[in-house]
Amino acid sequence: MKYSALRKAVLDANFELYESGLVISTFGNVSAIDRQNGIVAIKPSGVSYKAMNTSDIVVTDLDGTIIDGDMRPSSDLDTHIELYKSFKAIGAVVHTHSFYATAWAQSGRAIPAMGTTHADYFNGTIPVTRQLTDAEIRDDYVRNTGRVIAEALGNNDPLAIPAALVNDHGPFCWGVDAADAVHNAEMLEAVARIAFHSRQISQESLEISAALLDRHFQRKHGKSATYGQPARSKQV
């Protein structure tokens, strides 16, 4: 089978996503990009995770044209492709409807860095996008979803804040490869849950100091990492 290594990595990441409990039914999807060959491998649309196998993973070019595979690619393909074009350092994209992150997204609220758990994985506020206009929903909706994510990240390093909450919809995460992107989706859901309950307890919006944010993020992902952690921003 062609593109078997990329397909297998994407299949395994989709299985991990399902086993993590971040998705139910056919919600969500994982893709990865091979930038050298200009191809994307993505979950097929509407297929049960339990029934998926390597040959079901659909391979497209960066225009979204299917180059190998018998099934329809995920309905979110154009969002994934838009993120690959906007964020050159990422190697994979994950979309979920995980409960807490989706609740923050549907509420139109960004998740501020309320504590060190957040700071360990996200170097600042996890942004929420603006709502799409009726025209953006009518024309090129899926690609426009990717555009408002890139807009919400602004000048932030996408590997330092590897997630965004799409208003009215749900979270998109990314990483250097499919396993990293799924891990970031798991960390996002944990942070979203802690943030929800922290705000319920405190009845106000909390935010840690820039010094504490930087200390925690840098010690896990910065150049001075002492734990031998791979630098998250390795190029793909």
Ligand SMILES: O=C(CO)[C@@H](O)[C@H](O)COP(=O)(O)O
């Ligand atoms: O966001 C949505 C639906 O709201 C989609 O992500 C579905 O959750 C999964 O669609 P497929 O990947 O099966 O096409």
